Amino acid sequence: MQGIDQAVAVVTGAAQGNGRAIAIGLAEAGARIVACDIQEDAVIRVAEEIRSRGGDAVAVTLDVTSLKSCHIAALDTQRRFGLPAKILVNSAGIIRRTAPDAPSFDDDWAAVMAVNATGSMNMVRAFLPQLRQSSGRIINLASIMSVAANPGLTAYAASKGAVLQMTRALAHDLSPEGIRVNAIAPGVIETPMTLATRENPEALARFMAHTPMRRPGKPEELIGPVLFLASDASSYVTGALLPVDGGYLAA
Ligand SMILES: NC(=O)c1ccc[n+]([C@@H]2O[C@H](COP(=O)([O-])OP(=O)(O)OC[C@H]3O[C@@H](n4cnc5c(N)ncnc54)[C@H](O)[C@@H]3O)[C@@H](O)[C@H]2O)c1
Numbered sequence: 001m002q003g004i005d006q007a008v009a010v011v012t013g014a015a016q017g018n019g020r021a022i023a024i025g026l027a028e029a030g031a032r033i034v035a036c037d038i039q040e041d042a043v044i045r046v047a048e049e050i051r052s053r054g055g056d057a058v059a060v061t062l063d064v065t066s067l068k069s070c071h072i073a074a075l076d077t078q079r080r081f082g083l084p085a086k087i088l089v090n091s092a093g094i095i096r097r098t099a100p101d102a103p104s105f106d107d108d109w110a111a112v113m114a115v116n117a118t119g120s121m122n123m124v125r126a127f128l129p130q131l132r133q134s135s136g137r138i139i140n141l142a143s144i145m146s147v148a149a150n151p152g153l154t155a156y157a158a159s160k161g162a163v164l165q166m167t168r169a170l171a172h173d174l175s176p177e178g179i180r181v182n183a184i185a186p187g188v189i190e191t192p193m194t195l196a197t198r199e200n201p202e203a204l205a206r207f208m209a210h211t212p213m214r215r216p217g218k219p220e221e222l223i224g225p226v227l228f229l230a231s232d233a234s235s236y237v238t239g240a241l242l243p244v245d246g247g248y249l250a251a
Contacts, residue, residue, distance in 0.1 A: 003232035005030030009087035015042035017191030019091035025223030027055035064119030070126035084130035090120040116159035135178035142183035171239030187245030213246030
C-alpha cells in the first residue's frame with residue numbers, strides 16, 4: 001500500500017486487542033513493525049506471529065508513561081531497522097471504571113491520564129525527530145468517549161478528550177513539517193479492555209441502544225481505517241477524528 005509498504009511502523013499496546021490487530025494489519029500491508037508494549041512476553045509473541053506470517057517485526061518492551069522508556073524505544077527502532085519511523089500508532093491504553101467519590105479515584109485518575117494522554121504524547125515527543133525525517137503519520141486511539149460519556153468513566157472520558165484535542169493541536173504544530181496527525185474513535189470493540197462491559201448485559205445494552213449496527217466491533221475492523229490514515233490515500237487529511245463505531249456517534 002502506498003506510503004505503508006516498507007515503512008517502519010511503531011505500534012504501542014501491540015501485545016493484545018486493538019494494538020495487536022493494527023500491528024498485524026500494517027505488517028500485511030507491507031510495513032516493518034516495531035511492536036511495543038509493557039507486557040514483554042506477549043509482545044514478543046506478537047512480533048513472532050508477524051514474522052511467522054512472512055512479515056518483518058521486532059518487539060520492544062516499554063512503558064509509555066516513561067518518556068525515557070519511549071526515547072530508548074526510539075533509539076532501538078532506528079538501530080534495528082536503520083530507518084526512521086514513518087508511522088506511529090498510539091494504542092496503549094487503560095480504563096478504570098470509578099465513581100468520582102471512590103477512594104481509589106486519585107490513583108485511577110492519575111494512572112489513566114498517565115497512560116492514555118501523557119503516554120501518547122511521550123511517544124510523539126520521543127519519535128518526533130524520526131517522524132520529521134520521514135514525513136510521518138501519527139494515528140492516535142481516541143474513543144467514542146472522546147466526545148460522548150457514560151457513568152463511571154470520568155477519568156477515561158477526560159483522557160480520551162485529551163487525546164482528541166492533542167490530535168487537533170498537534171496537526172497545527174506538525175503540518176508545516178509534513179507530519180499528519182489523526183485519530184480514530186472506536187466504539188465497543190471485542191478486546192480484553194471491554195470484557196467487563198460485554199459481560200454486563202445492562203452496560204452492553206446501553207451502548208448497543210446507541211449503536212445503529214447493534215453489535216460490538218472486532219479489532220480487525222480497525223485495520224482499514226488505520227491503513228487509510230497511515231497511507232497516502234489520506235494525503236490531505238490531518239487533525240481528523242474518524243469514528244469506527246457502528247454508527248454510535250451518529251445516533
Ligand atoms: N476496546 C474498545 O472498545 C476501545 C474503544 C475505544 C478506544 N479504545 C482504545 O484502544 C486502545 C487499545 O485498547 P484495547 O481495547 O486493545 O485494550 P487492551 O487492554 O486489550 O490492550 C491495551 C494494551 O496496552 C498495553 N499497555 C497498557 N499500559 C501500558 C503502558 N504503560 N505502556 C505500554 N503499554 C501499555 C497493555 O499491556 C495492552 O497490551 C486504547 O487506547 C483504548 O482506550 C478501545
